[in-house]
Amino acid sequence: MTPSADLAVVGAGPAGLAAAVTAADRGLRVVLLDAGERPGGQIHRHAAGQAHPPSLHGRRHFAPRARRLAAHRRAGRVTHLPAHHVWTVVPHDGADGAWALHAVAGPDEAPATVHARTVLLATGAYERHLPFPGWTLPGVVGAGGAQALLKSGLVLPGRRVVVAGSGPLLLAVAGSLAAAGARVPAVVEAADYTAYASGLPTLLRNPGKLAEAALHGGTLLRHAARLLTRHAVTAAHGTTRVEAVTVTRLDRDWRPVPGTSRRVPCDALAVGHGLVPQLELATGLGCATRRTPDDTPALVVDADQATTVPGVWAAGETGGVGGADLALTEGEIAADAIAHALRGTPRDPRRTAALTRRRARLRAFADTMAAAHRPGPGWTGWLDDTTEVCRCEEVTAGRVREAVADLGAHDARTVKLLTRAGMGWCQGRMCGQAVARLAGEPPAPDRRPLSCPVPLGHLAAPPTTDPTDRGARA
Amino acid sequence: MIVGAGVVGAACAYYAARAGLSVAVVDRGPVAGGTTGAGEGNLLVSDKEAGAELDLALLSTRLWRELAEALPPRDAIEYEPKGGLVVASDGTALTALRALAAGQRAAGVTAHEVAPGELARLEPGLAPGLAGGVHYPQDAQVQPARAAAALLRAARRMGAAVRLGEEVTAVLTGPDGTVRGVRTPRGDLRAPAVVNAAGTWGGHVAALAGTRLPVMPRRGFVLVTEPLPPGFVRHKVYAADYVADVASGSADLQSSAVVEGTPAGPVLIGATRERVGFDRTLSTEALHRLAARAVALFPALERVHAIRAYCGFRPYLPDHLPAIGPDPRVPGLHHACGHEGAGIGLAPATAVLVTAALTGAEPPVPAAPFRPDRFTP
Numbered sequence: 001m002t003p004s005a006d007l008a009v010v011g012a013g014p015a016g017l018a019a020a021v022t023a024a025d026r027g028l029r030v031v032l033l034d035a036g037e038r039p040g041g042q043i044h045r046h047a048a049g050q051a052h053p054p055s056l057h058g059r060r061h062f063a064p065r066a067r068r069l070a071a072h073r074r075a076g077r078v079t080h081l082p083a084h085h086v087w088t089v090v091p092h093d094g095a096d097g098a099w100a101l102h103a104v105a106g107p108d109e110a111p112a113t114v115h116a117r118t119v120l121l122a123t124g125a126y127e128r129h130l131p132f133p134g135w136t137l138p139g140v141v142g143a144g145g146a147q148a149l150l151k152s153g154l155v156l157p158g159r160r161v162v163v164a165g166s167g168p169l170l171l172a173v174a175g176s177l178a179a180a181g182a183r184v185p186a187v188v189e190a191a192d193y194t195a196y197a198s199g200l201p202t203l204l205r206n207p208g209k210l211a212e213a214a215l216h217g218g219t220l221l222r223h224a225a226r227l228l229t230r231h232a233v234t235a236a237h238g239t240t241r242v243e244a245v246t247v248t249r250l251d252r253d254w255r256p257v258p259g260t261s262r263r264v265p266c267d268a269l270a271v272g273h274g275l276v277p278q279l280e281l282a283t284g285l286g287c288a289t290r291r292t293p294d295d296t297p298a299l300v301v302d303a304d305q306a307t308t309v310p311g312v313w314a315a316g317e318t319g320g321v322g323g324a325d326l327a328l329t330e331g332e333i334a335a336d337a338i339a340h341a342l343r344g345t346p347r348d349p350r351r352t353a354a355l356t357r358r359r360a361r362l363r364a365f366a367d368t369m370a371a372a373h374r375p376g377p378g379w380t381g382w383l384d385d386t387t388e389v390c391r392c393e394e395v396t397a398g399r400v401r402e403a404v405a406d407l408g409a410h411d412a413r414t415v416k417l418l419t420r421a422g423m424g425w426c427q428g429r430m431c432g433q434a435v436a437r438l439a440g441e442p443p444a445p446d447r448r449p450l451s452c453p454v455p456l457g458h459l460a461a462p463p464t465t466d467p468t469d470r471g472a473r474a
Numbered sequence: 475m476i477v478g479a480g481v482v483g484a485a486c487a488y489y490a491a492r493a494g495l496s497v498a499v500v501d502r503g504p505v506a507g508g509t510t511g512a513g514e515g516n517l518l519v520s521d522k523e524a525g526a527e528l529d530l531a532l533l534s535t536r537l538w539r540e541l542a543e544a545l546p547p548r549d550a551i552e553y554e555p556k557g558g559l560v561v562a563s564d565g566t567a568l569t570a571l572r573a574l575a576a577g578q579r580a581a582g583v584t585a586h587e588v589a590p591g592e593l594a595r596l597e598p599g600l601a602p603g604l605a606g607g608v609h610y611p612q613d614a615q616v617q618p619a620r621a622a623a624a625l626l627r628a629a630r631r632m633g634a635a636v637r638l639g640e641e642v643t644a645v646l647t648g649p650d651g652t653v654r655g656v657r658t659p660r661g662d663l664r665a666p667a668v669v670n671a672a673g674t675w676g677g678h679v680a681a682l683a684g685t686r687l688p689v690m691p692r693r694g695f696v697l698v699t700e701p702l703p704p705g706f707v708r709h710k711v712y713a714a715d716y717v718a719d720v721a722s723g724s725a726d727l728q729s730s731a732v733v734e735g736t737p738a739g740p741v742l743i744g745a746t747r748e749r750v751g752f753d754r755t756l757s758t759e760a761l762h763r764l765a766a767r768a769v770a771l772f773p774a775l776e777r778v779h780a781i782r783a784y785c786g787f788r789p790y791l792p793d794h795l796p797a798i799g800p801d802p803r804v805p806g807l808h809h810a811c812g813h814e815g816a817g818i819g820l821a822p823a824t825a826v827l828v829t830a831a832l833t834g835a836e837p838p839v840p841a842a843p844f845r846p847d848r849f850t851p
């Protein structure tokens with residue numbers, strides 16, 4: 001049997017896309033799988049029928065890579081499998097590669113298995129949510145989710161949208177909402193941007209980032225949005241839908257300062273507290289993790305983007321949230337390294353040095369930002385005992401606190417066992433971060449042996465064929 | 475001094491405190507952080523042949539029913555006396571199942587044979603064409619982690635000290651070899667009796683006390699589905715071949731799928747049994763077998779999604795019986811570990827035996843088959 005692929009890339013965001021086309025440039029046979037319909041990942045999400053996302057970044061970075069992808073597909077060097085959600089990667093004992101990737105494919109949920117000699121995990125990140133009273137009201141949406149909806153050419157979450165939480169994404173979201181015609185009465189940021197001051201040297205070495213921030217700022221100013229740092233939305237009000245939010249000042253630890261609350265009317269709230277790397281495929285393989293400066297688990301990778309498991313590489317947000325430019329850079333480094341490891345393809349030392357410098361600069365900046373936006377322990381002061389923490393299983397903060405104080409739970413896993421928090425459909429993606437912090441520990445790396453729901457019929461059927469063996473070109 | 479805050483250690487703490495002993499529990503992790511948190515909570519008499527383990531299980535069945543009433547608040551342990559239904563796919567399996575049930579009845583188990591035509595009345599979703607089955611009304615269910623936590627909380631209310639997040643690094647002995655307590659990084663904890671309730675790690679704690687107990691891990695995977703409407707699966711349903719798996723000593727992957735609904739809606743399918751050490755890597759083969767057997771029993775499951783899978787490591791001893799009671803080789807050391815796939819079910823009866831040994835009371839069932847020194851080196 002011939003090997004089906006030299007490299008399987010999971011995730012077609014900036015990191016995976018850059019890696020796939022670069023690896024194909026170097027002569028590797030690549031399979032690119034993504035849960036989404038179109039390449040681009042989170043940042044380059046775009047509407048069906050659009051050739052590329054309308055943003056500047058999209059024109060400059062996404063469009064040329066998408067063209068290269070198309071050329072490689074036509075030449076048979078890349079097999080692109082969109083709408084393939086990989087639910088596990090396992091070692092595979094066979095002539096056709098060292099790894100088997102099992103996926104649920106397409107709207108009819110067909111089973112698919114891909115074999116490859118190496119794997120690159122570029123599965124990106126998901127949004128961190130911290131609960132507060134009223135966050136389950138209709139009209140309260142994730143900040144990143146609102147952004148994604150806008151980019152897919154869909155609707156605004158409301159006409160008067162408060163943007164809240166923490167992290168640089170908030171400014172981007174507020175800018176997009178304003179540009180799309182919404183009123184943004186306030187951007188409410190829990191951290192203090194002066195915290196960046198200590199990272200000023202890093203900022204100054206990242207002129208691109210400054211320009212970006214200024215751009216967001218400019219859009220915001222034009223639309224008369226107010227940026228409130230060291231403030232949080234500590235409650236949302238309304239009966240059938242959000243009608244107003246309470247905005248409260250925070251101390252350094254994110255504890256609400258008594259007597260500083262005020263109500264801001266709105267008909268939607270876009271809220272998010274930064275991003276969390278999506279790691280379950282990697283932890284399932286045994287890849288080691290580290291903690292980023294905001295206490296979030298991310299993969300340990302070496303100078304070549306190799307994880308601690310031989311044959312498995314990672315790029316982009318999986319190695320720590322750092323934005324699209326870093327993801328692109330890491331994807332290219334990983335592809336060069338994999339081509340070198342498999343084929344001995346020589347690496348251009350000047351290119352490698354330049355990419356490595358760029359990565360170091362962007363990573364340092366990401367670390368500065370992460371430290372500044374790290375959730376302070378005082379956020380739990382927003383919760384009352386009746387606030388729902390786990391929405392799937394309807395578990396309140398009071399029940400989580402009881403499990404911790406009274407029943408001997410010290411970590412998120414035990415809280416989950418005792419209360420069912422995190423056992424529902426989303427498998428703790430929504431509440432895991434909050435539950436861990438309520439249990440008094442920094443969140444542990446994701447463990448989800450099944451990355452997405454899998455029909456039992458798949459599991460029950462005999463092992464399936466490899467779509468790349470059939471020469472399938474999606 | 476009880477080492478281990480799994481369901482067995484928690485039950486020992488509860489019964490020992492209730493008997494008036496002064497009790498402390500120490501665990502390196504949280505409550506139920508070991509195998510108890512990975513168990514399914516089946517309290518089964520149906521899967522055990524007549525013998526010492528079945529006697530223990532029958533006693534436990536009664537004790538769990540009492541505990542469901544005694545442990546506040548109501549529903550603290552999610553006790554459900556839902557009953558088990560064991561089905562046979564063909565005549566051969568049915569013959570074996572009948573023989574098993576006859577022996578069990580003689581030992582005091584309630585077991586009603588169910589004709590093929592009657593199966594659908596008990597379980598409307600079952601596949602057609604089965605040869606028959608046996609209904610075991612005594613089979614029941616608890617939520618293992620909640621049960622351990624509730625037992626421990628009740629023990630604490632009776633005065634037991636609970637020290638979580640403290641690892642036992644040594645068992646202290648006097649000059650004559652008698653146990654004096656345990657050592658943790660936070661200091662020495664003195665006690666004239668130490669109970670080894672360290673589950674799969676019981677062999678390690680025995681070694682700390684200078685003796686040998688060959689407890690080994692036996693891995694099991696469980697599949698959890700998306701929530702289904704109530705009544706989709708009403709009992710604990712499994713195929714008769716499960717009984718053969720449990721008693722097998724082979725290292726190979728064996729699977730039988732106990733399929734059951736839960737109050738929250740998801741259906742649990744478990745569990746496989748294989749001896750691979752402490753390897754947590756997902757076994758697609760194990761999931762395949764669980765799913766295949768579950769779909770064979772309930773064809774409608776084919777289109778249902780598995781949303782979660784997890785694994786744990788059962789503590790097993792070579793003869794598949796637990797080690798319960800004083801260790802004659804180390805005075806003051808008691809064992810309560812090695813319950814393999816039945817530790818949740820057997821926890822209260824184990825605790826009653828251990829408490830009887832500690833207080834010098836007469837044990838309600840013979841303890842001899844569980845002697846910890848029965849394994850020759």
Ligand SMILES: Cc1cc2nc3c(=O)[nH]c(=O)nc-3n(C[C@H](O)[C@H](O)[C@H](O)COP(=O)(O)OP(=O)(O)OC[C@H]3O[C@@H](n4cnc5c(N)ncnc54)[C@H](O)[C@@H]3O)c2cc1C
Binds near residue numbers: 012327
């Ligand atoms: C909701 C959201 C909105 C964002 N909006 C912006 C924004 O507006 N501006 C900005 O600068 N940054 C934004 N970001 C940050 C952005 O994600 C990163 O900067 C950048 O996209 C990271 O690139 P990546 O390749 O590492 O990951 P991503 O772009 O996240 O790509 C990961 C890809 O992997 C796929 N994937 C994940 N798991 C699997 C699996 N198991 N099987 C198959 N495919 C899988 C996903 O479908 C996705 O396409 C957003 C992030 C999120 C989560």
Ligand SMILES: Cc1cc2nc3c(=O)[nH]c(=O)nc-3n(C[C@H](O)[C@H](O)[C@H](O)COP(=O)(O)OP(=O)(O)OC[C@H]3O[C@@H](n4cnc5c(N)ncnc54)[C@H](O)[C@@H]3O)c2cc1C
Binds near residue numbers: 694
């Ligand atoms: C997939 C699966 C399904 C199962 N299903 C069932 C079922 O349906 N019904 C049933 O009855 N049983 C079932 N079991 C078996 C059951 O889970 C176990 O028999 C039972 O949980 C064992 O409990 P325990 O208290 O002895 O061990 P554990 O729960 O493992 O507790 C031992 C404790 O000792 C602690 N410990 C170990 N060493 C030290 C040390 N040096 N210092 C301090 N603390 C230490 C550990 O941290 C741990 O918390 C299942 C098991 C698995 C894996």
